Amino acid sequence: MLQFLQNITNPAAYPWPGDIIELKHCDFTSFQLSHFQDAYFVPLVTSWSSLNVTYSAKEELVGQILEMYAMDQRWCDYYNMQYYERTAPTMIQPKNLRGQLAVVIVAYKDIQQLTELVDALYLPEHVYCIIHLDRHVTPQFQQQVQQLAETYAPYVHVLQFGTILYQTDTITRINLQILRWMTIEWELPYDFVVLLDGAAMPLVSATELLERLLERPKDTATAEHVSPYQQVWLGAMTHRGKTVQSDQTGFLKRRRVLLTSNNPPYHVRLPRAWAAHVEIPEFIEEAMQHKTHSGNVGIYSHHVIHKLLHSAKVMELLAYSKYSCCCCVEERNWIAALTMIGYQEQALQVPGSMFQLWGGETTCQGSMKNAVLERNESLCYRMEDPYFQTTSQQPHYVQGDELWDELVLARQRGYLFARKFSSDSVASVQLMNEIKEYLWDSD
Structure with missing residues (x-):
């Protein structure tokens, strides 16, 4: 691997075969192998000897470590970050349609x-x-x-270009x-x-979802608006x-190196001491002060995405977070x-877009597991909605037989979706059918 590194004369232009490795926006003119070896290679020696990986996977590992190192050394111009090219899907674009x-769905089973x-x-x-x-x-x-996708053509398009490792933020x-x-x-x-x-x-029909998103907010003076609509649906x-x-920002220092071309995918968690010297930029520390629902299950206006x-x-923040926990x-x-683009207030508004519970076990022990939703009185769920925050700041629990009432309340408060559901659970499928029958268009 060291020989491979030494033979690279221009890492910034090397065509890495990995999933999402961006080097073309990084300047490697000040790169020194000795610094790279000390900071990154040594923690991986014991793990590397036990891996059974292809040569392309080794190249990918090198590319990812180089990217992490360049990011740490601030050699990368994140504004000019380049991406893979994709052919635009065929899409019907009617004129004057309100x-x-x-919808972007990440799927891997079921x-x-x-x-x-x-x-x-x-x-x-x-x-x-x-x-x-x-x-x-x-x-x-x-x-x-x-x-x-063929059944719903041309409104459904399928992409398959990357690997998701749930121990990282590749999603x-x-x-x-x-x-x-x-x-x-x-x-x-x-x-x-x-x-x-x-x-x-969804807790609402597709028609009602569209209508909800296009509603004028009650207070348009609290945030920047280029349209009369709410711009972000996320929720604290x-x-x-x-x-x-x-x-x-401590979460950004829990680093992993990935082998996403391997099957099954492999990752190596770097020791905490490795990131002790890493200084997170002050603008990230100032912005990274809150917790919301996963941003990967949020709703955003075109203006916000732009x-x-x-x-x-x-881009710099998300470059740090790619290899994090x-x-x-x-x-x-x-x-x-x-927060960096001026939408913290809207993003923290409760309710957000997604109703979600944790645990789903027979005891109320506060599991961090994302729960499958079932109307099962023997199951206990934990809620992280600030609406239910108690004066003692202890977790709020509900039993499975209370779940329907909570879903009705969630819809009334403005939640648009719920998760998670699974076809492997008869009770979960039944609950989903009840949502469609009794909650959709129920106002």
Whole structure:
């Protein structure tokens, strides 16, 4: 591997075969191998000897470490970050049509649930759907999703270009790629983009969803507006019942190096001591103070996405977060990014877009697991909605037999989606059918 590094004369132009490695915007003229070896190679020696990887995977690992090092040394111009080119999908673009939504769904299994979600959002000429498939999904699932796209053609388009590792924040990077293609390269005429995973389900019909998003906000004086609509649907959260309002940049130092071309994907967690010397830029520390629902299940206006994509500070923040701890950092980096472009207040508004619970176990022990929603009285769920925050700042729990009342309340308060649902659970499928029958268009 060291010989491979030494033979590279221009790393910035090397065509890395990895999923999302960006080097073309980095200046390696001051690169010194000795510094690179000391800072990054030594912690990986013991793990590397046990890996059974292809030569291309080794190249990918080198590329990712180089990117991390260049990012640490501040050699990268994030404003000029380049992306892979994609062919624009065929899309019907009717003129003078009020309201178009672009839906991006990250999916890797459960075709039945994914089909329910796509069908629930299907609104010809108003809703356009992009499904991202993990590179390592089974051939059967890939074929099923392609058949699903053909059923709803031309309103459903499938992309398969990257691997998702849930121990990292690769979902944000994949969504960022898709958003750039949609907004800048393809110039799709959407008003809002809805980011989801395949386990979600709307609490309103597709028609009502569009109407809700196009409603004029009650107070247009609290944020910058270029249109009369709300710009962000995200929503603040607590952490085990406590409000989060402190420096959250420690999550950016929990670093992992990825091997995404390997099957199964492999990742190496770097020791905490490795990042002890890393200084997070002050503008990131100032912005990264809050916790929300995952930004990868949020709703954003075209104007907000355009501002995010053209902000060098946002690109730098998301470059740091790519290799960081997921299941935590995407609840912090999106609100930080929105803070940088002036949308913190809207992004923290409760309710947000997604109703979600944690635990779903027989005891109320506060599991951090994303719960499958079931009307099962033996299950206990934890809520992180500040609406239920107690004076003692302890977690708020509900039993499964109270779940329907909570969903009704969530819809009344303005939540648009709920997760997670699974076709493997008969009770979860039944609950989803009840939502469609009794909650949709119920006002």
